[in-house]
Amino acid sequence: MNITLIVAMDSNRGIGFQNTIPWMGKITADMEHFRKKTTGHPVIMGRNTYLSIGRALPNRANIVLSNLLSFMTTDAQIVHSFPEALELAMTKPGSEKIFVIGGAQVYNVALPYANQVIITFVDGQFEADTYFPKINMNEWSTESEEHTQVDEKNLFPLRFLTLKRKTAF
Numbered sequence: 141m142n143i144t145l146i147v148a149m150d151s152n153r154g155i156g157f158q159n160t161i162p163w164m165g166k167i168t169a170d171m172e173h174f175r176k177k178t179t180g181h182p183v184i185m186g187r188n189t190y191l192s193i194g195r196a197l198p199n200r201a202n203i204v205l206s207n208l209l210s211f212m213t214t215d216a217q218i219v220h221s222f223p224e225a226l227e228l229a230m231t232k233p234g235s236e237k238i239f240v241i242g243g244a245q246v247y248n249v250a251l252p253y254a255n256q257v258i259i260t261f262v263d264g265q266f267e268a269d270t271y272f273p274k275i276n277m278n279e280w281s282t283e284s285e286e287h288t289q290v291d292e293k294n295l296f297p298l299r300f301l302t303l304k305r306k307t308a309f
């Protein structure tokens with residue numbers, strides 16, 4: 141099973157502020173990168189991230205984690221543990237690659253299961269209240285790296301990095 145965490149973070153590992161993205165609307169290239177990578181695959185997210193987006197992402201099976209038995213949606217499926225989320229994701233189209241799309245609580249739970257992490261580093265420091273967990277780089281190798289320049293739709297330089305978990309052998 142391929143479990144990929146996909147995240148955009150700033151220089152301090154900040155990923156969110158007041159249940160939104162700190163650089164919302166200022167980095168079009170990252171939104172396009174996220175759409176291209178995840179479309180056609182199941183996406184797993186926490187309830188806060190689902191509420192922050194405000195709807196299910198199109199052309200992807202949306203799986204939302206919540207402890208609340210009362211939480212319901214019409215456009216996503218609710219599960220109550222990460223193993224349950226994986227089990228459900230495996231039944232969905234595109235399940236050869238399952239994406240975990242945040243937020244911080246769910247990245248923390250999912251990181252030990254992940255064999256790939258796709259990071260967009262936003263070159264800047266933003267006000268944040270949620271952070272991506274620290275990654276032990278001894279356990280990961282860089283699969284690819286790409287840089288983008290600032291333009292009128294992308295107000296900060298970006299670095300797209302794909303990390304692959306090192307295997308034991």
Ligand SMILES: NC(=O)c1ccc[n+]([C@@H]2O[C@H](COP(=O)([O-])OP(=O)(O)OC[C@H]3O[C@@H](n4cnc5c(N)ncnc54)[C@H](OP(=O)(O)O)[C@@H]3O)[C@@H](O)[C@H]2O)c1
Nearest residue numbers: 147148156159160186187188189206207242243244245246
């Ligand atoms: N920069 C990025 O790439 C990125 C990506 C995604 C999100 N974000 C940002 O991150 C912030 C949200 O992150 P967050 O950490 O506050 O929330 P979150 O991880 O999106 O959601 C947390 C909620 O998910 C549920 N949950 C989490 N783990 C669970 C588990 N193991 N079992 C059952 N339920 C579980 C709980 O819901 P209940 O309370 O219902 O029990 C919990 O309160 C926002 O600011 C958002 O914009 C940034």
